[in-house]
Amino acid sequence: VEVQPPKDEL
């Protein structure tokens, strides 16, 4: 399962 990068940027 591919890990999604966290959306912590704007």
Next chain:
Amino acid sequence: MNIFRFAGDMTHLLSIIVLLLKINATKSCAGVSLKTQELYLLVFVTRYLDLLYSYISLYNTFMKLFFICSSGCVIWYIREHKTVSQTYDSAQDTFRVLFLACPCMILALTVNHDFTVTEVLWTFSIYLEAVAILPQLVLLQRTKNVDTLTGNYVFLLGGYRALYLLNWIYRILTEPGYRQWIVWISGTIQTAIYCDFFYYYIKSWRNNERLSLPS
């Protein structure tokens, strides 16, 4: 959050403040592309849908709300404000935004991390932000003597993207396992679009001349 990311965000914030001050102080939106502002509003609304279901930090929430509200405010000025709206030159601002939005949507439906509504819209916003400045750049090219503040606005917007590139390099070097290809590739293209503008902006600044882009 590293210093490049923070500096990038502050530059982005500053660019919008410069734009709003210019419009408010001169009561004119000459040289400002409504099409680009509408694309940015679409970018922010589709990207920050996560305001409704995920929380990162107070900082992120504040910035997201600021970006949505400020681009809405610029659009209101250009479309609705009694005096400002009269200075909008729609005959020059003719970029076909659907030529940008449709390919971005098709790409977002094809290349994404997860085929869900919010994820596709988020991916769409990443692709669209990369090209949303194009109507503004075309309008600047058509404007003979670019207003200093409008030039500064575009320069700061490009600077924000360049700082984000540094932020990603920093994160790659310091965060194991950190990667986000969609964001990196789109962001690199987005920054590259500004190269030509940067060249003429810095040239005119060094020569102490008004900015004018060759057509």
